[in-house]
Amino acid sequence: MKRIRLSQRGPEFSRIVFGTWRVLDTGANAQEINRRLHACVELGMTTIDTAEIYGLYEVEQALGAALALSPGLRDKLEIVTKAGIYVPCPQRPGCRTAYYNATGPQLIRSLDESLRLLGTDRVELFLVHRPDWLTRADDTAAGLNELLREGKIRAAGVSNYSASQFELLSAQMEQPLATNQIEFHLLHPEPIHDGTLHQCEKLGVAPMAWSPLAGGRIFDPANPAAVRLAAAAESMADRYNGAKLEQLAYAWILAHPAHPLPVIGTNNLERLRAAAESDSIVLEREDWFALWEAAQGRKIP
Ligand SMILES: NC(=O)c1ccc[n+]([C@@H]2O[C@H](COP(=O)([O-])OP(=O)(O)OC[C@H]3O[C@@H](n4cnc5c(N)ncnc54)[C@H](OP(=O)(O)O)[C@@H]3O)[C@@H](O)[C@H]2O)c1
Structure with a gap:
């Protein structure tokens, strides 16, 4: 598997990233998750994406338990985590409604808890999960800057930020933001046109592309775009x-x-291997556009 440096001063990641949002969906225990992490390492897919909210705040702890089964495994991985989304659920008693909180103190509290749950003393990348409409950029940046200075995070970045939100926060950072993790796939090509990918290219920041298979919707026979894509x-x-x-x-x-670095979500080992092989496929220009047309159901302008 090829590797890529996210930005000039950012960490080096595997070209394809293993996402853990759905890792508990199949009822996997620590042993099973440990097996998947070892499979990732064998395939060279050493970057693991998680978030405090995944599995309603239970995935990080499960990952920590899986890592604890193999001393040394953690050091073979680059871990990405995110913070800032809170939803009512049994793990968050007292939370009445869903909200975002990307204030500096909240980001620091969340990251400290993530490190505890994962059983590690640092993560390679920490992301603000979604833009928090109520928080000033200097407040968010103060938290990220402190975590960077303390060495608890190797790099800071954001997720689901528009180009202008990215620019606003960047101006307050002591170290450049290393990525914007965005929804980008055949059924959601908007980042090509809305300025987010242009900004990444201009700044030399590799974006991370979440749900690269549209969360499985590109296989849905009831979805006309999926049928066209299959053909x-x-x-x-x-x-x-x-x-x-x-x-x-x-x-x-x-x-x-x-x-972009696809952040994949399969729990199936065979599909994991197939994903790892795809980093050697170089699409011909005409095929790239043919897939775009199939997904969109129209000719290019
Ligand atoms: N930053 C954000 O806001 C954000 C948001 C969403 C996700 N993410 C990240 O992105 C990662 C990936 O998201 P995702 O899980 O939606 O990614 P995805 O790779 O687009 O979708 C994965 C889903 O597709 C299914 N699938 C894969 N291959 C298939 C096939 N050949 N036929 C039928 N179904 C198939 C998988 O089922 P099987 O397990 O059975 O293969 C799984 O349910 C997450 O784990 C998370 O790390 C980030």
Whole structure:
């Protein structure tokens, strides 16, 4: 698996990242999660994406338990976590309604708790999960800057920020933001046009692309875009060693000149291996556009 430096002073990550949002969906225990992490390391997919809210605040603890089973495993991985989204659930008694909080003190409290749950003393990347409409950028930056100075986070970044939100926060940072983790895939190509990918390219910041298979919707036979994509993928598979739709969907993201890193969500080991192979697929220009047209159901302008 190829590797990429997220930004000039940012960490080096695997080109494809293993996402853990759904890791508890199949009832996996610590042993099973430990097996998946080892499989990731064997495939060179050493970067693991998580967040405090995943599994309603239970995934980080499960990851910590899985890491504790193999001393040394943590040091083979780059860990990304995020903070700032709070929703009512049994793990957050007293929380009446969903809200965002990206104030400096909250980010510091959250990161400290994430480190405790993961059983580690630092993460390679810490992201503000969503822009908090009620918090000034200097307040958010103060928390991130303090965590950077203390060495608890190797780099700071954001997720789901618009280009202007990214620029506003960047101006307050002592170390440049290392990424913007955004929704970008065949069924959501908007970042190509809304300025977020242009900004990443201009700043030399590799974005992270979440839900690269649209959370599985690109396989939904009831979705006309998925049906068109399946046909398009079949028509070009021979040119790519029989590649499957999911592999072509990852390659479609990887081909963008801003160098996005797909953050994948499968719990299936065979699909994990197929994902790892897709970083060697270089889509021909015409096939990239053919996939765009199939997804959009229209010709390019
Ligand atoms: N920053 C953010 O706001 C944000 C938001 C959402 C997600 N994320 C990150 O992105 C990661 C990935 O998100 P995601 O899980 O939505 O990604 P995804 O890779 O787009 O979707 C994964 C889903 O697709 C299914 N799938 C994969 N291959 C399939 C196939 N060939 N046929 C049918 N279904 C298939 C998987 O099921 P199987 O497990 O059975 O393969 C799984 O349910 C998350 O884990 C998280 O780390 C970040």
